[in-house]
Amino acid sequence: MNDTSTYERLVGTKQDMPKTIFITGASSGIGKAVARQFAGQGWNVVATLRDPSAETELVNGDRLFVTRLDVQDESSVTSAVDAAVERFGGIDVLVNNAGFSLFGVFEALSPHKIQEQFAVNVFGLMDVTRAVLPVLRRQGGGTIVNVSSSGGMITVPLMSMYHATKFAVEGFSESLAYELTSQNIFVRLIEPGAVRTQFGARMFSEFAHDRSLACYDRFIDKTNALFAAMLGGETSSAEQVADVVFDAATDQSSRLRYVVGEDIAALVKARHEMGEDNYIALMRARFLSAEPAAPTAGGR
Template sequence: MNKTILITGASSGIGKASAQFFSAKGWNVIATMRSPEKETELINSPNILVTPLEVTQQQSIQEAIGKGIERFGKIDALLNNAGYGTSGIFEAMSDKTIRDQFDVNVFGVMNVTRAILPHFREQQSGVIANITSGVGKIPFPLVSVYVASKYAIEGFSESLAYELDSQNIKVKIIEPGYTETNFQQRAFSDSEPTVNPAHYTDFLNETNALFNSLGSENIASAQQVAETIFNAITDGTQQLRYIAGPDIVSMIEARDNKTEQDYVEFLRGMFAPNGFGNRK
C-alpha cells in the first residue's frame, strides 16, 4: 500500500509544491486548505484528495483526517505547513493581530498535531514535519511576532520529539530560508495598517533599505524546500532539524559557532549599522 501524507496549507507555495512532489514520488496526498473550491491543479491527480481544513477549527481538522483515512486507509505523515507572517513595529501592533498570529502559527499546529496523534499512536508509527523558518533561529527585526510564533514551534517540536519517541513517532523541523513564494508579499500586504511612532522613522528607513538590497541568488524554490521535506520524512533517521535554503546556512553556522553575545553583536551590526542600539 502506498504511503499517505496530510498537508496543511496546500493551496500555494511550499504546501502546494510538497503535495505535487510527494504525489510524483507515488505517495497519496491529503491536500488541505481553507478554500478547496478555488484549487484547479491538484484536483487533477488521482492520488491527491483536496479537502477543506481550517487549523483553528477542531471539527474541520477531524473531518479532514477522517476523509483522508476513508479514502486511503491510513495516514503515515503530517506536514504542518499552514501559516502566515505579520510584520511591522511591535509597539504599533494590536492585540488582535498578535493573537491571530499565534492562533494559526502555534495553536493551529498544535491542534492538527493533537488530532492526528491517536491515529499514529494506534499504528505505532508516523512522522510529523513542522515548518518553522530560518527566523526561528535567526530573529530579524520588524517581524517580532512572527519570529515569536516560530520560536514557539521550534521548542514545541523538539520537546514533542522526545515525548513521541516512546510511541515510535518521529518529529522533524524544517527551517526554510527566504523562498520563492508569495509568502513575503502576503506578510506585508496582509499586515494590519499601523501608525508607527515617529521615533522609529530612521530605523525603519535603514532596515527596509537593507531588506531591499538583499540579493536573490541564494533563494530556494518551493520545489527545493519540498525535496528537503520529502528527505526529512523518508530518511528513517532521528535527525530533528533540516535547513531548507542556502541563504541561511552561513547565518546558522555563525549562530552555532559564535558565542551568544558575539552573535548578538553580529546581528546588531547588520540591523543597526549607525549605532541605534548604543544611544544613551
C-alpha cells in the same frame, strides 16, 4: 477460528499500499510544492486548504484528495483527518505547513492580529497534530514534519511576533520528539531561509503601521532596504524546500532539524559558533550601523 484483529489486518494490508501524506496549507507555495513532490513519488496525498473551491491546479484523483481544513476551525481539522483515514485507510506523514507572518514594529501590532498569528502558527499546528496522533499511534508509528523557519533559530527586526511563534514551534517540536520516540513517531523541523513564494508578499501586505510611531520610520526604511537586498539575492524555491521535506519524511535517522538554503546557513552557523556576545554584536552591526556587517560561512 481466525483471531487476527481488524487493526492487524489493516496494517498488513497497508504494507503493500502507497503511503499517505497529510498536508496543511496546500493552496500555494511550499504546501502545494510538497503535494506535487509526494504525488510524483507515488504517495497518496491529502492536500488541505481553507477554500478548496478556489483551487484549480490540485484536482481530486485516485491518489490525490483535496479537502477543506482551516487550522482555526477545530471541527474542520477533525473532519479532514477523518475523511483522509476513510479515503486512504490511514496517515503515514503529517506536514504542518499552514502559517503566515506579521510584519512591523511590535508597538504597531494590534492584539487581535497577534492572537491570530499564534492561533494559526502555533495553536493550529498543535490542534492538527493532536488530531493526527491517534491515527499514527494506532498504525504503530509515523512522521510529523513541522515547517518552521530559520526564524525559529535566529531573529531579525520587525518580525517579533512571527519569531515568537516559530520559537514556540521549535520548543514544542523538540520536546514532542522525545516523548513520541516511545510511540515510534518521528518529529522533523524544516528550517527554510528566504523562499520564492507568495509568503513574502503576504508578509509585506500585513505590514503594521501607526502614524503616531514616526520615531521608528528611519529604522524601518533602512531595515526594509536590507530585506529587499536579502530577497533579491540567493533564495530557495518552494520545490527545493519540498525536496527537503521528502528527505525528512523518509529519513529513518533521529535527525530533528533540516536547514534549507545557503542564504541562511551562514547565519545559523554563526549563531551556533560565534558565542552570544559576538553574534548579537554582528546582528546589531547589520541592522543598526551605517555599514551593515555580514557573516562569513565560517561565522567569523
